[in-house]
Amino acid sequence: MTRIGLISDTHGLLRPQALAALQGCDALIHAGDIGPEELLRRLETIAPLTVVRGNNDRADWALALPHSALLDVEGVRVCVVHDVKEVPAPLPPGVRVVVAGHSHKPGCAERGGVLWVNPGSAGPRRFRLPVSVGELRVSGSRVEVELHTLAV
Incomplete structure (x- = not known):
């Protein structure tokens, strides 16, 4: 099984709780x-680490980051974007998982055979939304997601 840690919307705050939750992962995605x-x-x-640029990533170093990324995990293709509005239509061939942040609202839903995952925000709390990260577990063709609310 391959464990992929999912984090997004840190906005400069990398909490110790987020680092602890991501320990032991085989790879990380920052959305x-x-x-x-x-x-x-x-x-x-x-x-x-696989990382994409968000709408607030405007520093010179961040301009070189891609707006989207594709990675293959044990034959499962994952598309990463910051905002779901940036997901290519149609999806690139073989995509089974889409990871996107932006809304700060953690969630996971399957639509049309594709798993859509938002790990939420691991940075400053917005509104009453939880502070969270996620984990994507891939074993062969099986894909599972777990979202972790962080105690802050």
Whole structure:
């Protein structure tokens, strides 16, 4: 089984609770609105990192980040964007999972055979939404998602 940690919308705040929740993952995905570049360096100490640029990632270093990314995990294709409005239509061939942040609202739903996952925001709390991260577990063709509300 491959464990992929999901984090988004840190907005410069990388909480110790988020780091603890991501420990032991085989890889990480950050779905944008990062904050300073140093935050990515800290995540890379945990596992290899795939990252996309969010609408608030405007610093010079962030302009080189892609708006979307595709990765294959045990033959399962994952599409990563910051905002679901940026998901390519049609989806790239073989995509089974879409990871997007932006709304700060954690959630997971399957539509048309595709799993749509928002890990929520691991950064500053917005409104009354929980502070959260997620985990994508892939084993062969089986894909599971678990969302973790962080005690902050």
